[in-house]
Amino acid sequence: MTLDTQHEIKRLTTLLNDYAYHYYVLDEPKVSDAEYDQLLRRLIELEEKHPEWKQEDSPSERVGGTILEQFQKVQHDIPMLSLSNAFNADDLHDFDRRVKQGLDQEAPTYSCELKIDGLAVTLKYEQGRFVQGATRGDGTIGEDITANLKTIPAIPLRLREAVDIEVRGEAFMPKKSFIRLNEAREKNGEQLFANPRNAAAGSLRQLDPKIAAKRNLDIFIYGIGQLKGRQVSSHHEGLAYAHQLGFKTNPHQQHCETIDQVIAFCEHWLDKRADLPYEIDGIVIKVDALANQEKLGFTAKSPRWATAYKFPAEEVVT
Numbered sequence: 077m078t079l080d081t082q083h084e085i086k087r088l089t090t091l092l093n094d095y096a097y098h099y100y101v102l103d104e105p106k107v108s109d110a111e112y113d114q115l116l117r118r119l120i121e122l123e124e125k126h127p128e129w130k131q132e133d134s135p136s137e138r139v140g141g142t143i144l145e146q147f148q149k150v151q152h153d154i155p156m157l158s159l160s161n162a163f164n165a166d167d168l169h170d171f172d173r174r175v176k177q178g179l180d181q182e183a184p185t186y187s188c189e190l191k192i193d194g195l196a197v198t199l200k201y202e203q204g205r206f207v208q209g210a211t212r213g214d215g216t217i218g219e220d221i222t223a224n225l226k227t228i229p230a231i232p233l234r235l236r237e238a239v240d241i242e243v244r245g246e247a248f249m250p251k252k253s254f255i256r257l258n259e260a261r262e263k264n265g266e267q268l269f270a271n272p273r274n275a276a277a278g279s280l281r282q283l284d285p286k287i288a289a290k291r292n293l294d295i296f297i298y299g300i301g302q303l304k305g306r307q308v309s310s311h312h313e314g315l316a317y318a319h320q321l322g323f324k325t326n327p328h329q330q331h332c333e334t335i336d337q338v339i340a341f342c343e344h345w346l347d348k349r350a351d352l353p354y355e356i357d358g359i360v361i362k363v364d365a366l367a368n369q370e371k372l373g374f375t376a377k378s379p380r381w382a383t384a385y386k387f388p389a390e391e392v393v394t
């Protein structure tokens with residue numbers, strides 16, 4: 077009996093994590109919510125009888141019971157940078173000219189990505205296990221919000237390869253979750269959140285992870301901070317590797333050969349942003365080849381090899 081139970085706990089843990097990966101990361105559900113919930117209840121029942129066999133990456137481990145007194149400070153091994161801004165096509169042509177000057181007129185290719193309007197976070201994994209998550213903070217010192225980040229189902233507790241890696245991404249609240257949250261707060265006479273970014277930040281700054289767990293947060297991983305034992309030569313290759321490891325990356329990333337293609341991408345999403353299930357406040361443009369990023373380096377505040385095209389603030393309909 078006991079060996080079968082131990083085996084059953086491992087089997088259910090692996091099965092439920094695979095179902096969650098397909099549902100939250102790939103957006104391709106394998107089973108119904110009812111079937112997932114029934115299997116999770118079964119796993120929790122076995123874990124309560126045999127806590128010694130609960131797996132470290134069990135889905136029941138996502139919501140911790142401890143309410144923190146305060147968040148610990150975390151020093152980022154690699155600073156989390158801010159981006160320079162571009163507000164129109166001329167600014168983007170200026171950015172392209174500066175990049176080409178810095179590369180002795182070599183024509184770079186660019187990676188264009190949606191600028192998610194959420195909270196920048198960094199996730200650290202050791203041998204494939206999620207060990208720490210933190211806010212950007214001032215770029216050098218952030219806050220340890222590991223317990224709250226563990227409640228986001230799209231964040232893998234264990235990667236598909238046992239690697240040491242640190243990734244950066246944006247945690248966010250989908251538009252529908254934001255509307256539902258404010259409707260509930262209005263019913264309870266609570267202060268409403270102004271926008272999904274504030275709602276996501278407010279949820280991740282809760283000291284009680286059970287509150288964060290109820291906020292339907294999500295995440296897109298958009299960069300690799302540190303990576304041991306594997307070389308990638310471009311940003312888009314790094315994103316593909318992050319996806320292969322089990323991270324959720326944004327499907328609308330585009331590789332552009334020229335700044336005119338970059339401008340077209342920006343204009344497309346300025347027009348289409350309302351159709352997305354999450355808010356974006358611009359487009360991030362990065363020189364794709366890592367060797368070129370290295371050549372260009374950084375100013376005091378931000379990389380010379382990237383910029384953010386900022387959308388005009390949306391008119392607030394009163």
Ligand SMILES: NC(=O)c1cnc(N)c2cc(Br)sc12
Pocket residue numbers: 157158159189190191192193194196246298299360
């Ligand atoms: N795709 C990206 O690089 C990206 C997306 N969304 C964001 N809010 C940010 C912020 C920085 Br800094 S990079 C980035």
